[in-house]
Amino acid sequence: MTFLYFDPGLGAMIIQAIIAAVAGVVLFSKNLMYKIKVFLGMAKPIEDDVFDDIDIEDSDIESNNSKES
Amino acid sequence: MQAKNAHSSSFRDPSGYIFVDNGEIKRTINPIYFNQYNALTKSGFYNNLFKNDLLIPHEEVSNSEQEIILKAEKIPFVTYPYEWSFNMYKEAALLTLKLQKYSLEKGFSLKDATAFNVTFHKGKAIFIDTLSFDFYLENSPWRAYKQFITHFFGPLLLAHYHGAQSLKLLSNFIDGIPVKMIRSMLPFKTKLSPILYSNIHLLAKLEDKHNEDYKGEAKEASLSKKGQLNIIQSLYDYIKKLELKEHSEWGNYYDKTNYTDDAFIKKSEIINTWINTIQPERLIDIGGNDGTFVRKLNSAVKTALVCDIDNNAVDFNHKTMKLNKEQNMLPFVLDVLNPSAAIGLNNKERDSFLDRIEAFAPEATLALAVIHHMSLSGNVPFSESAKFFSSFSKHLIIEFPKREDSWVQRLLNNKADFKDHFGFYNLDNFISAYSNEFEILEQKEIEGSKRVIFLLRKKS
Numbered sequence: 185m186t187f188l189y190f191d192p193g194l195g196a197m198i199i200q201a202i203i204a205a206v207a208g209v210v211l212f213s214k215n216l217m218y219k220i221k222v223f224l225g226m227a228k229p230i231e232d233d234v235f236d237d238i239d240i241e242d243s244d245i246e247s248n249n250s251k252e253s
Numbered sequence: 254m255q256a257k258n259a260h261s262s263s264f265r266d267p268s269g270y271i272f273v274d275n276g277e278i279k280r281t282i283n284p285i286y287f288n289q290y291n292a293l294t295k296s297g298f299y300n301n302l303f304k305n306d307l308l309i310p311h312e313e314v315s316n317s318e319q320e321i322i323l324k325a326e327k328i329p330f331v332t333y334p335y336e337w338s339f340n341m342y343k344e345a346a347l348l349t350l351k352l353q354k355y356s357l358e359k360g361f362s363l364k365d366a367t368a369f370n371v372t373f374h375k376g377k378a379i380f381i382d383t384l385s386f387d388f389y390l391e392n393s394p395w396r397a398y399k400q401f402i403t404h405f406f407g408p409l410l411l412a413h414y415h416g417a418q419s420l421k422l423l424s425n426f427i428d429g430i431p432v433k434m435i436r437s438m439l440p441f442k443t444k445l446s447p448i449l450y451s452n453i454h455l456l457a458k459l460e461d462k463h464n465e466d467y468k469g470e471a472k473e474a475s476l477s478k479k480g481q482l483n484i485i486q487s488l489y490d491y492i493k494k495l496e497l498k499e500h501s502e503w504g505n506y507y508d509k510t511n512y513t514d515d516a517f518i519k520k521s522e523i524i525n526t527w528i529n530t531i532q533p534e535r536l537i538d539i540g541g542n543d544g545t546f547v548r549k550l551n552s553a554v555k556t557a558l559v560c561d562i563d564n565n566a567v568d569f570n571h572k573t574m575k576l577n578k579e580q581n582m583l584p585f586v587l588d589v590l591n592p593s594a595a596i597g598l599n600n601k602e603r604d605s606f607l608d609r610i611e612a613f614a615p616e617a618t619l620a621l622a623v624i625h626h627m628s629l630s631g632n633v634p635f636s637e638s639a640k641f642f643s644s645f646s647k648h649l650i651i652e653f654p655k656r657e658d659s660w661v662q663r664l665l666n667n668k669a670d671f672k673d674h675f676g677f678y679n680l681d682n683f684i685s686a687y688s689n690e691f692e693i694l695e696q697k698e699i700e701g702s703k704r705v706i707f708l709l710r711k712k713s
Contacts, residue, residue: 192396192397192398192399192400193399193460193463194460194463195456195458195459195460195461195462195463195464196398196399196402196456196459196460197394197396197398197474198459198463198474199451199455199456199459200394200395200398200474200476200480200481200484201394201474201475201476201480202451202455203451203452203455203456203484204476204477204480204481204483204484205480206447206448206450206451206487207448207451207480207483207484207486207487207488208480208483209447210447210448210487211483211486211487211490214490234340234572234575234576235343235344235347235493236351238347238350238351238354238485238486238489239351239354239355240301240302240305240307240351240352240354240355241301241304241305
């Protein structure tokens with residue numbers, strides 16, 4: 185890790201543990217709600233979605249690795 | 254360590270710098286970043302990001318013990334965050350989170366998260382700072398977290414609550430909007446949202462508290478990787494759902510104008526004939542609304558910039574592009590009466606619109622239905638708007654609505670008592686002022702409307 189050329193904010197570093205905990209609870213409860221909605225047949229399909237999922241396609245890395253090994 | 258010819262925006266990160274060499278964009282990597290660079294290259298990390306169009310591709314041109322030099326793919330026109338529409342801004346924010354999640358999974362981490370690390374290229378947001386990736390240290394919090402909030406999350410929230418105009422704030426806060434200011438501008442009810450309370454209100458409070466810690470005595474914080482992934486995922490979900498509240502004033506512009514369908518088709522036929530004779534590779538449509546006229550062109554333009562003052566029109570264009578998977582169009586927000594200035598250190602870090610458009614050198618400029626707004630709403634004399642257009646265009650296709658046009662009438666009526674001061678607004682004055690800068694190649698009345706369209710060439 186090279187040294188930083190900007191101030192990450194000490195408060196911002198400490199608080200991330202709290203934010204992560206909150207995020208964990210939110211994600212868990214949203215996920216649960218979604219599962220309940222799917223179970224009850226209430227989940228709505230997303231229309232006109234131009235943004236992808238957060239995950240990046242990874243197949244290329246694996247094939248690269250297998251070539252090298 | 255810094256080379257003499259380093260680009261004026263490339264001085265913050267000691268890992269390396271950008272320079273322009275014979276019109277090519279090159280990047281020098283200093284030994285301090287060799288380990289990271291080698292790891293990112295060998296693991297296929299860079300390659301996979303190139304394949305997914307998420308990072309600007311580069312190739313290595315030289316490799317010595319002192320420096321490694323990369324050549325990066327050139328982006329024809331770089332737009333800045335304060336020129337993006339709401340959904341473009343959103344796309345850039347989501348890209349940054351996506352990259353951080355991917356980095357964490359591969360044992361890396363973004364060491365900065367400024368909005369200037371992203372721009373738009375081939376119809377997509379793309380990350381342009383190759384040296385932003387560093388090794389992830391087990392259980393360390395995300396160092397760029399606060400930057401992400403002040404550069405992305407904060408501005409998007411302000412746009413959600415106060416309108417898309419808030420996105421322009423970043424031109425005054427090149428290092429991000431202060432957390433305290435974001436907090437002060439959010440309504441009270443945001444304190445009830447766990448995500449907003451923790452990411453903004455609590456953050457602002459803690460930042461304030463630790464500002465006093467001059468000695469740096471507080472100990473280093475720690476955070477598990479799972480915890481960090483939770484933050485990233487929750488921000489991603491929240492931002493993905495964020496929408497603007499306002500509705501477009503121009504959204505259905507073409508329904509409101511006084512064009513008959515026939516005149517509309519005539520106009521686009523004339524433009525097409527002229528564009529086909531110019532055959533431009535690079536084009537800019539000033540006041541291009543949602544890109545309607547550029548989409549009607551039947552000649553293949555390599556890069557078409559479409560700018561408009563209205564964030565919603567640009568947003569609509571961006572969405573249409575995404576749905577059609579178009580790559581040659583680049584929409585952005587621009588106020589011709591106040592184009593983006595050069596900002597940052599020495600006023601050289603981020604170039605002005607005029608410098609960038611001059612370098613882009615469009616072979617054709619479209620200015621359809623803008624002159625009456627410039628002249629009557631903005632009080633810009635014909636001689637000045639002619640100078641503006643001639644500063645960057647080789648060919649100018651400009652539409653002039655005559656006094657009898659209903660839009661012109663509406664604008665004139667808004668002037669009430671001052672209506673008489675706008676007597677200058679007529680075809681003869683327009684022609685004589687523009688003749689100083691341009692040669693008139695063609696002039697055509699658009700049948701079925703009170704408008705005339707010109708093909709002009711800049712005088713050499």
